[in-house]
Amino acid sequence: MGVNPIVLLGALIYFGILFWIGWSSRKASLDASDFYVAGRKVGPFVNGSALAATYFSPASFLGLPAFIFIIGYPFWWALVGIIGGMPIATLLTAAPLRKYAPTSFTDYYADRYETKWMRLAAGIPTIIGGFAYVILSIVGTALFMLAILKINFTFSVILSAVVVFAYIYYGGMVATTFSTAFQGITMTVAAVIAAAFVIGNYGGLNGLTDAILSNNPNFFNTPYANAVPSHKLMSMWSGVIGFFFTWHFGFSALPYTVVRFFTTQDIKAARRSVFWAVIVGGAMYAGLVIIGSGARVIIETMHPLMNTEGITNAMGLLKHMKTLYGVAGASVTDYSMIAAIEAFQRPFLLAILAAGGLAIAMATAAGWTMVLNVLLGRDLIGKVFGSKWPEEKPILVTRIMTVIIIVVCTLLSFKPPALVLDISGAAFIVILCSCGPPLVLGIWWERSTKMAAFINIIVMTFLSCFSWMYANTVHGSAHLFFLNKNWVTPHQFYWVFVGFAFFIVLSLITKPCSDETIQKYSLDLRPRH
Amino acid sequence: MFKGMPKIFFIGMAIMYGWCIGFMILEMLIPGLPLMKLFGVPACYIYNWIVGLWIINIVVSFLYFSMEEKREAAVAEKQG
Numbered sequence: 001m002g003v004n005p006i007v008l009l010g011a012l013i014y015f016g017i018l019f020w021i022g023w024s025s026r027k028a029s030l031d032a033s034d035f036y037v038a039g040r041k042v043g044p045f046v047n048g049s050a051l052a053a054t055y056f057s058p059a060s061f062l063g064l065p066a067f068i069f070i071i072g073y074p075f076w077w078a079l080v081g082i083i084g085g086m087p088i089a090t091l092l093t094a095a096p097l098r099k100y101a102p103t104s105f106t107d108y109y110a111d112r113y114e115t116k117w118m119r120l121a122a123g124i125p126t127i128i129g130g131f132a133y134v135i136l137s138i139v140g141t142a143l144f145m146l147a148i149l150k151i152n153f154t155f156s157v158i159l160s161a162v163v164v165f166a167y168i169y170y171g172g173m174v175a176t177t178f179s180t181a182f183q184g185i186t187m188t189v190a191a192v193i194a195a196a197f198v199i200g201n202y203g204g205l206n207g208l209t210d211a212i213l214s215n216n217p218n219f220f221n222t223p224y225a226n227a228v229p230s231h232k233l234m235s236m237w238s239g240v241i242g243f244f245f246t247w248h249f250g251f252s253a254l255p256y257t258v259v260r261f262f263t264t265q266d267i268k269a270a271r272r273s274v275f276w277a278v279i280v281g282g283a284m285y286a287g288l289v290i291i292g293s294g295a296r297v298i299i300e301t302m303h304p305l306m307n308t309e310g311i312t313n314a315m316g317l318l319k320h321m322k323t324l325y326g327v328a329g330a331s332v333t334d335y336s337m338i339a340a341i342e343a344f345q346r347p348f349l350l351a352i353l354a355a356g357g358l359a360i361a362m363a364t365a366a367g368w369t370m371v372l373n374v375l376l377g378r379d380l381i382g383k384v385f386g387s388k389w390p391e392e393k394p395i396l397v398t399r400i401m402t403v404i405i406i407v408v409c410t411l412l413s414f415k416p417p418a419l420v421l422d423i424s425g426a427a428f429i430v431i432l433c434s435c436g437p438p439l440v441l442g443i444w445w446e447r448s449t450k451m452a453a454f455i456n457i458i459v460m461t462f463l464s465c466f467s468w469m470y471a472n473t474v475h476g477s478a479h480l481f482f483l484n485k486n487w488v489t490p491h492q493f494y495w496v497f498v499g500f501a502f503f504i505v506l507s508l509i510t511k512p513c514s515d516e517t518i519q520k521y522s523l524d525l526r527p528r529h
Numbered sequence: 530m531f532k533g534m535p536k537i538f539f540i541g542m543a544i545m546y547g548w549c550i551g552f553m554i555l556e557m558l559i560p561g562l563p564l565m566k567l568f569g570v571p572a573c574y575i576y577n578w579i580v581g582l583w584i585i586n587i588v589v590s591f592l593y594f595s596m597e598e599k600r601e602a603a604v605a606e607k608q609g
Contacts, residue, residue, distance in 0.1 A: 073563055073573065074556075076573070076577050076578065076582075077549070077553060077577070079582060080549055080577060080581045080582050081549070083582055083583065083586050084545050084549060084581075084585070084586055086586060086590065087541060087545070087586055087589040087590035087593055088541075088542065090590060090593040090594060090597075091534065091535060091537075091538045091593055091597065092538070095597070204570075205570045205571065205574050206569075206570060206571070209564070209570075209571050220561075220563045220564050220571075220573065222556040222557060222562070222563065223556075223557055224557045224558075225556060225557055225558065225559060225560040225561070225562070226560060226561075237553075237557060240553055241553070244549070244553075268594075268598060271593065271594040271597060271598075272594050274590050274593070274594070275587070275590040275591055275593075275594055278586045278587055278590045279587060282582060282583035282586055282587065283583070285582055285583075286578060286579070286582055286583055289578055289582070441530070444530060444531045444532075444534065445530045445531075447530075523533075526532075526533035526534070527533060527534075527535055527597070527600070527601070528601070528604055529533060529604065
């Protein structure tokens with residue numbers, strides 16, 4: 001399978017449009033406000049589409065279909081949980097944080113908890129999660145580059161890093177907001193067209209279901225109701241619930257989406273942008289469900305490499321691709337979605353999918369890199385350690401940080417530590433259980449205290465990282481409970497709920513913040529009655 | 530805790546969680562529920578793929594912004 005000119009042309013058109021948007025908006029990124037928060041002038045539809053493109057990453061586009069491919073129907077609930085978590089953000093964090101109108105994610109922690117050191121505390125899990133996300137975005141971009149150019153994975157990673165770097169370096173928040181909005185539409189159109197093609201190929205949903213069942217009779221089995229589960233991770237209720245909640249609260253509390261609420265024109269636009277993000281993201285996820293469900297049967301019955309070179313099943317084919325292109329680490333099944341579309345042997349379809357995949361990967365890399373370079377430059381070097389440099393040369397500092405972030409993440413992308421969806425799940429849990437409670441309860445509970453916020457962030461960051469790595473290393477899966485491998489607890493998701501309970505208990509026994517702070521950063525941010 | 534949160538927030542949460550948790554429980558109690566026919570297709574495409582994944586969340590997010598805009602307009606009118 002060589003380079004197809006139509007697939008290559010599709011990618012070039014995509015990059016052409018992206019370059020045009022970046023060039024058109026280059027003059028809009030000249031001051032710090034424009035660079036960080038797009039001058040707070042983005043409308044609801046553009047912001048909603050950009051929100052969807054930023055929030056959904058290669059973990060969605062490659063990882064979710066791969067997990068449906070591996071686990072079966074019960075994993076559909078994980079996608080329902082992700083989209084179901086989006087509307088919650090409308091009133092929980094989007095409107096109050098837009099009312100507060102900060103520049104950076106850590107501004108709220110420093111103001112609400114009355115110390116600049118909260119920036120450093122909140123920055124620790126954010127840096128861990130952020131670097132993980134930039135890595136998975138570079139890996140995702142590299143897998144799509146590989147699908148387009150049929151080059152070795154190592155070269156593909158380098159090429160992807162250069163593309164992502166150039167995109168962010170010249171962009172800032174204005175360019176990345178408008179180009180990300182375009183990317184939101186691109187990825188949704190790609191997923192919906194690919195899914196329609198899959199359904200059409202089998203003559204409708206009934207035909208597709210029959211084909212899936214003929215290939216894997218256990219695919220639609222559910223815990224307890226069927227003697228044999230669809231997968232061992234779905235043998236108990238905690239598997240379904242755990243995957244549902246792993247990403248569920250991310251839209252409300254993760255820095256790379258929260259900062260997009262800062263860019264809207266006003267509170268009304270912030271709330272409406274969530275509505276548009278649900279429409280765009282929900283349509284894309286509906287497409288991903290179909291592609292992931294049909295991937296195994298499509299690969300095994302239609303892929304041109306099946307029954308060649310000793311390949312007898314879908315996993316065998318993916319392992320063959322891994323060897324052929326030198327794909328490192330655990331990311332072999334991440335290629336299942338691309339392999340399924342390759343199986344149709346329609347270059348036009350693969351071109352659309354590749355454009356959508358590049359769009360989602362680059363948008364997330366840009367969103368997270370912006371969060372990290374503002375955090376490392378403006379927040380830590382400037383606000384915490386007192387240097388005037390980020391204030392005097394904000395764009396230069398941000399760009400230097402971008403260089404450092406991309407170089408470090410590229411080096412770690414050559415051998416990804418896990419499947420892209422597993423990297424994403426770990427990042428979500430670390431940030432949600434540590435930074436989530438002080439953010440959400442800081443707005444909605446006057447009793448939230450500085451000491452509780454500080455201890456919660458440090459303790460939960462350690463516990464969630466340790467338990468995830470322990471389960472992954474000792475039990476061989478991050479989805480098994482770290483103290484008992486017979487229990488299924490995807491990504492140690494329970495820490496999110498433990499984190500909230502821990503934060504409440506700590507707040508009740510420690511000294512509250514001043515009345516003035518509570519009034520300004522808690523009560524005044526709530527809706528007027 | 531959550532003092533001042535508009536009532537529509539809790540109504541929307543009840544709709545979304547009620548639907549999802551309710552069907553998860555039904556799936557664990559009724560063997561073969563996902564493949565039972567509903568409107569001519571396997572039921573999971575209706576209650577999970579279309580309604581649970583998309584329609585309910587569009588409705589809830591629409592309710593959240595539209596009801597809040599109405600409530601804010603009423604508050605502004607009341608305060609002159």
